Amino acid sequence: MNQHLLDPSWLARLERMQMASRKAVSGSQAGKRRARQLGSSMEFADFRAYVPGDDLRQLDWNAYARSGKLFLKKYLDETELHVNLYIDCSRSMSYGHPNKMARAIEIAAALGYLSLCHLDHVSVYAFDSSITAALTGLQGKSQAHRLLSFLSSLQEGGAGDIQTAMRQPGAVSGKAGTSIVLSDFLFESGYTEGIAYLQAARQEVTLVQVLSKEELAPEYAGELRLIDSETGQAKEVSLTSLLMEEYHKSLRDYQQQLSAFAYGRGIAFVSVEAEQSLESIVFHVFRQAGLIR
Amino acid sequence: MQWMGLGNLWFALMIPAIIVLYLLKRKVEDRVIPSTLLWQRTLQNWEAVKPWERLRRNLLLLLQLLAACLLVLALVRPAVPTEGITSDHTILVVDTSGSMMAKEGNETRLERAVSQAKALIEKLGSSQTMTLIEAGREPNVLVSKSAEKEPLLQAIEKLAPFSGTSDQIAALSLAGAIAENEPGSGVVWMGDGSGERKLDGGAVPAFSGSFQFMQMGSTRENTAIGVFVTQPTEKGVEGLLRVDNHGSMTAKGKVTVFDEQDKLLDTDSFAVGAGSSQTFSFQRLAVSRVYRAVIEPEQDGLSQDNVKWSVPFATGKGKAALYSPEGNRFLHQVLQTVGSLEVETIQQAPDAAAAARDLWVFDGVVPDELPKGNILLIAPNKKTKWLPLAGEKELDQQPRPVSPDDPLLKHVDWRDVHVAKGYALDEMPGMKPLVRAGDVDLVRAGIIDGRRVVIIGFDLHASDFPLRPAFPIFMQNVVNWLSPGQTAPIPMAHPGEVLTIPLSPGATTRTLTYPNGHQQSLTEDATSKTMQLPELTGLYRLDEGVDTGTKSTYFPVQMNEGESNITPKSLSVARKNAEEQKESEEATATGTTGGLGTKELTYWLAAFALLVLLVEWRVYQRGY
Numbered sequence: 001m002n003q004h005l006l007d008p009s010w011l012a013r014l015e016r017m018q019m020a021s022r023k024a025v026s027g028s029q030a031g032k033r034r035a036r037q038l039g040s041s042m043e044f045a046d047f048r049a050y051v052p053g054d055d056l057r058q059l060d061w062n063a064y065a066r067s068g069k070l071f072l073k074k075y076l077d078e079t080e081l082h083v084n085l086y087i088d089c090s091r092s093m094s095y096g097h098p099n100k101m102a103r104a105i106e107i108a109a110a111l112g113y114l115s116l117c118h119l120d121h122v123s124v125y126a127f128d129s130s131i132t133a134a135l136t137g138l139q140g141k142s143q144a145h146r147l148l149s150f151l152s153s154l155q156e157g158g159a160g161d162i163q164t165a166m167r168q169p170g171a172v173s174g175k176a177g178t179s180i181v182l183s184d185f186l187f188e189s190g191y192t193e194g195i196a197y198l199q200a201a202r203q204e205v206t207l208v209q210v211l212s213k214e215e216l217a218p219e220y221a222g223e224l225r226l227i228d229s230e231t232g233q234a235k236e237v238s239l240t241s242l243l244m245e246e247y248h249k250s251l252r253d254y255q256q257q258l259s260a261f262a263y264g265r266g267i268a269f270v271s272v273e274a275e276q277s278l279e280s281i282v283f284h285v286f287r288q289a290g291l292i293r
Numbered sequence: 294m295q296w297m298g299l300g301n302l303w304f305a306l307m308i309p310a311i312i313v314l315y316l317l318k319r320k321v322e323d324r325v326i327p328s329t330l331l332w333q334r335t336l337q338n339w340e341a342v343k344p345w346e347r348l349r350r351n352l353l354l355l356l357q358l359l360a361a362c363l364l365v366l367a368l369v370r371p372a373v374p375t376e377g378i379t380s381d382h383t384i385l386v387v388d389t390s391g392s393m394m395a396k397e398g399n400e401t402r403l404e405r406a407v408s409q410a411k412a413l414i415e416k417l418g419s420s421q422t423m424t425l426i427e428a429g430r431e432p433n434v435l436v437s438k439s440a441e442k443e444p445l446l447q448a449i450e451k452l453a454p455f456s457g458t459s460d461q462i463a464a465l466s467l468a469g470a471i472a473e474n475e476p477g478s479g480v481v482w483m484g485d486g487s488g489e490r491k492l493d494g495g496a497v498p499a500f501s502g503s504f505q506f507m508q509m510g511s512t513r514e515n516t517a518i519g520v521f522v523t524q525p526t527e528k529g530v531e532g533l534l535r536v537d538n539h540g541s542m543t544a545k546g547k548v549t550v551f552d553e554q555d556k557l558l559d560t561d562s563f564a565v566g567a568g569s570s571q572t573f574s575f576q577r578l579a580v581s582r583v584y585r586a587v588i589e590p591e592q593d594g595l596s597q598d599n600v601k602w603s604v605p606f607a608t609g610k611g612k613a614a615l616y617s618p619e620g621n622r623f624l625h626q627v628l629q630t631v632g633s634l635e636v637e638t639i640q641q642a643p644d645a646a647a648a649a650r651d652l653w654v655f656d657g658v659v660p661d662e663l664p665k666g667n668i669l670l671i672a673p674n675k676k677t678k679w680l681p682l683a684g685e686k687e688l689d690q691q692p693r694p695v696s697p698d699d700p701l702l703k704h705v706d707w708r709d710v711h712v713a714k715g716y717a718l719d720e721m722p723g724m725k726p727l728v729r730a731g732d733v734d735l736v737r738a739g740i741i742d743g744r745r746v747v748i749i750g751f752d753l754h755a756s757d758f759p760l761r762p763a764f765p766i767f768m769q770n771v772v773n774w775l776s777p778g779q780t781a782p783i784p785m786a787h788p789g790e791v792l793t794i795p796l797s798p799g800a801t802t803r804t805l806t807y808p809n810g811h812q813q814s815l816t817e818d819a820t821s822k823t824m825q826l827p828e829l830t831g832l833y834r835l836d837e838g839v840d841t842g843t844k845s846t847y848f849p850v851q852m853n854e855g856e857s858n859i860t861p862k863s864l865s866v867a868r869k870n871a872e873e874q875k876e877s878e879e880a881t882a883t884g885t886t887g888g889l890g891t892k893e894l895t896y897w898l899a900a901f902a903l904l905v906l907l908v909e910w911r912v913y914q915r916g917y
Contacts, residue, residue, distance in 0.1 A: 095327040186327065186328040215327060218326075224321060225322070227324065229325050237332065254330075
């Protein structure tokens, strides 16, 4: 049943992809990931004597000062990547066809699966206003089954609040890595601090905003009292074309704000539509955004 | 500012109705959505211009109220007085027909027209001229193209209404003809447009200049006596009276019948519905030579039509003398039968001094001198100084009516009549041939020496005429024509009409007394007098001195019934060319409502209201 999350026909295709990451993180086990730049990781490995032609930047000037000999400091290769997937499970995610949460879980499954295929460390966190469920430390393709069954078991929660959720103990792993947040980012209390907190934990953050068509192009008309699914707050609106225009403007503004915030902090930002097919999200949107390659 | 349609003010109720519609709570539908965050932001942006938003939401209401107010305003038809007249030469036509006597407030329509005309004249510019036409029975140019105000004002002052109907078509034609000759002319018509013999149906004269109709009337409430006739019966005089209500409300009042001496004979009350009539019959009225019926309606526009006189059909018989030396059974018999005549058979030819008779019948004899009274002469076989007899002639042709439309030949069929011989007569002035056989006039009728004369130019015994149905019919016609005054009263007449008054033959004095007491003596020694009646309604009395004393005959002259319907109507004219057609419609538009120099704002207001509605629609569409 877990296989339902991902279409077996394109699992092979998925396997050929890998998460793009600028960060190289050392690990105790060797990963499948090829190091892009030898010795660029922060983890010290060894010294060796300088041979002309070596990169002068890698000379250990402290050793030279002490010994008067030129040594090159060698670092460990980049081997593996810690991939943290955050899935917003607040109630507002349960709208759309398919609903945003389902789509987010599918995306998480795809990303998690391809990460596992590359022997990356994968952790999955579900949150609303707190971390409601977590599965950490998966590695290897053999763990895919666990990942998928965990993802299938996720339930929708209450009101979402990324700010408090990210501050909770155990919300972030101690290891530097890549964090992908799958959410609609419609948080009453905002998102900036939560994301900043994540970034502070040495995470290369990617924001994936999942919005349903209902939010992107609502087809409401007449006199309505709009009730928030999470807070129960009501707004009375009489829908006119002019108000609709205004709504679209607000939506654009909100997304621009989010992407501006992301850009300003060096965060990747992708917006997807829940109604889009998973295949096109993964192979087109994510690839185009440079999230995977 | 005038309000021409204040009655429409109740349309103002639509204003509270609109407000009530706004007071009704809006019906909202609940809908759960993922997050109202974006909507909050939307509405925040919305509310950032909150005074606008509030105002705009109410804008729809305000616009609707504005449109409603404008419509109501348009319905009450406000009009602003405009300054004077614009044409260089104004042809002012004032209707003086009977309906202009109707009261509008404290003044009559004509008085109103006069005061408004005066105001128009006062506003005449130094280069403007005016022609004043009275649209009377015949249009009458009172002042022609005068730039001076004094003669115009004097002429206007002298205008008086007459009881008849004005000839609108003639007046319009005249005004149009004047306007045609004077470029820059405009016609201003002051009147109420009501009455019967007016533009309805008639050819509407075409105009080339501007035409403005100034409505002088606003009320249509009028109650009139439509018909009042009396007739003697075996039980007494019976009167029949019809009260017509031309108005839009039920008319109530009292109807009273007086006799000659103004003694009250009978009274009744009436309540006649709008636009209908009620008929009263008065039984056994005391015998009087003339009756007067008066109605006193509670509301009445025109008082002149509230009184009517009636002269009962005479029951007395006329006196006829038959002189037939040969004897004529047919003639004797027919005279007894037709008409109401007392026939006296005389054995001697009357001389000039013989007592007057209403009708003299001579059969086979011709008197040398015509006696006083009308004459029926049969088989004139003798030539006298007044009768040019040419001789006797055998006839071999059928009698043939020369003028079949003549009242004397009505229903008379000559086809079966055969005449063996007739008496040929030379030309006689005043006599016209009615029936001819060959070149011989068989019947002639006309007036000789003030007398009505009928000559049957053949011996009845020389024909089969007495055996035919045509004979009694013809004789009836003849006798009626020869003795009109004695068998029927003088018919009711309208003022200004030409009336033939039958006179008693042989009367020594004849005096006609007008309703205002003026007396006119008639000197004619004739059997009838044709005269044009003055513009005076009321009861006329003809006193004649006859051998039995003074004989008084009454006849009423009453207002035209058509004028009793005082409902104001508009008057419009056709344009000579198409470009001016639009202008004419405008003229009519102002004309139907406009008073003197007023410009109605209705159309502007309605147009503005339409504009507001369009704006409102747009606002609604864009959802402000």
